[in-house]
Amino acid sequence: xxxxxxxxxxxxxxxxxxxxxxxxxxxxxxxxxxxxxxxxxxxxxxxxxxxxxxxxxxxxxxxxxxxxxxxxxxxxxxxxxxxxxxxxxxxxxxxxxxxxxxxxxxx
Numbered sequence: 001x002x003x004x005x006x007x008x009x010x011x012x013x014x015x016x017x018x019x020x021x022x023x024x025x026x027x028x029x030x031x032x033x034x035x036x037x038x039x040x041x042x043x044x045x046x047x048x049x050x051x052x053x054x055x056x057x058x059x060x061x062x063x064x065x066x067x068x069x070x071x072x073x074x075x076x077x078x079x080x081x082x083x084x085x086x087x088x089x090x091x092x093x094x095x096x097x098x099x100x101x102x103x104x105x106x107x
Contacts, residue, residue: 017054018079019063024052026070026077040069 008016027037034048041048041062050056058066067074075081 012057013054015079016057019058019077020052020054022077022079023058023066026072027052030070032070037066037069041065 027034034052035045038045038048043062047056051058051062063077064074067077
């Protein structure tokens, strides 16, 4: 039927979970609660939960806003992407996030 979304593939689910884990990790590193992040983005706390759990895919424009609010490059919120020219603090955030992604991939 037109307008009806196909069921998610295993790969899509895993990707959404990895992106969500990266978002949650960076948010925690910055000591921002889900409710505060939701307020800054103009979405509900529930939506932050859905993104972080991987239950819903985050729209790319929201990912861009999220990176800006968290003060990190957008690529640091994408699994499998490395960014060599970051400050030591941002590089630490990316490295911690990558380890979270690898843990999810193995699980």
